[in-house]
Amino acid sequence: MKILLLSGKLDSGGAPRVCYQIARHLSERIELTVAFLGGEDGLIEPFERADIPVKRLAERPISLNAARALNRHLHNYRYDLVHTHMMSAGLIGRPVAKMHGIPVIHTIHTNYEMRPIKAKIADVFSATFGDLAISVSESVDKSLPAYYLSKREIVYNCIDIEKIREEASVAWTDLEWTDNLNETAPIVANVARYDPKKRRIDLIDSFQSVLDQFPNAQLVLTGRRVKRQQQLAQRTRELGISANVYFVGFVENPQTVYQHADVIALPSESEGFSIGMLEAMVHRKPVVASKIPAFVDALGEDYPGYVPVRSPEALGETLCSTLTDPSYREEMKEIMADRIERFSGDRAANAYLDLYQAQTRL
Template structure:
């Protein structure tokens, strides 16, 4: 029996979206599905997919609106969809969904799915651009079989702010490889590699250094905890790195905050943290808090997007208002030094993630959605494979 041809379409992706797609592709049943990813070449995502021997198709897709490149990407995708006989197009992010769904509409691809990882309304875009994307989204939704949201909060926002019908939306939570983050490592060696002093607990965040990640609020909270013997760690890179380093200096945190830059050994880094902080202004359902809980670390995070759906308040972590460094500092002060409480929260977090947020759960629910939509299509097209269980 021939395999079902499945094409994922995604813009240049990093962080959580990249990891989400990599996990989804890695664990999709290759006996049932012939998987290809359309994305820009010469990117971290492309390189990682190539290393995993995943089929890739190059498209000139960029994050910002670019009529010339976007047209070229649509043209390339239409040609590919027609020649490959693709049955399912699964787009990711608003930009990937814009280009991917236009191509699918022109190529008459049988099944079209869009995963929304976050809300466009919190992007650092001018208001006209947000309104334009929302208008285009409402139009393209008419030609989309299902829109996946990574949290119920994001689903509700798309219904309220974009006017999308509830029946077209479904929530599938992000999932992670829990065992990957539960492994024991040499904590002293990892601390040395990050230039973290031997004494004092470590409170850290891992994020792309961009406005929506709220790292500035993390630094402001750290400045309110100077009397505590705490080491603060910022892992990641991005357009705000120089600005944030300057802010740390202005706040008198030169010897208290370590900017570790981009790192790949996230599981090892999480192992040396005592508390993980997510200070974001907007999120869908961030993988980093799931990874931190899988590593047995309590989480203090802002009440945005699907974060309250992932954290069991008071049991696996604490949730505070966004853009409020004082509230963040108070929450951290209440946990620092309470070793027994930190250990208890960490253990609860590991159990919580295993029960609700594993890769196998995410992949299985996605496959069930593919199955559901293909069943409808098979009523009209006899040439689509009939068994995907």
């Protein structure tokens, strides 16, 4: 069986990382090629280290050049199935694959209700060309409208549990992002990109109450420096907490941030199914998170560390409780240890392989 995994971009975001996990776990069981339409390509190196072929098709993901390049690629290589990820790959990949008579399935990574209107229209239109749509969580599946004309399944996002633990084993003194931090002071971390939906502004606004109880506490925010980071930095200066907030930039190995943090804060107002949440669970780090469907899918309804969306006051109070109460932290860790295995890479890869085989037999 010959499969093309097609992504829009190949950056370090959640969808390309899921592509990597699928490819890594299935590359010895099926013939698999990874291609991306264009844009950022920061995740190419891990694929190459795993001896998984990767092909860039164009410079921009949504472009006529990308569509033409994919058309040529499918003409030159005979695939049994195309598996698309990200809106741009679905928009271009589903109709082009269908034009070649190739079965195509599409993985939906984001909550439909939170998408821009243009993305909604593009996805609904291209869904008519697909044979199967796969949601990465129950909450994503439930967000799809009744007029989303495609058969549907759910396969939860996946991670490589053992590899993540292995990557985290780096000493504090060997890390660059820790240069200006105090190893003995509490660290609250948020590993994400600068997207307003991540609600980092709420985390910053909550941190003054944390500092009232823990004056030497440190807030660590990762991510490539963009205009949004400058705005958040200005907010820390307005609040007088800039000395305790660290914008550490892009961290090549984010597992080390989880490993050395005391608490992970995830106040997002919307997620498809957060890889960052799963990574925090692997490290059994206490997580304080907004109670949104994607996080409940991961942690369960009874997890004690939820806070309301857009509530800096509740976020600050729960962060303080987590840092103060060892029994509270242990309750969180026990729930994570009980649930994390259901999101392993092997489990998801087997589910995808079953779907590949079912679609190619039709």
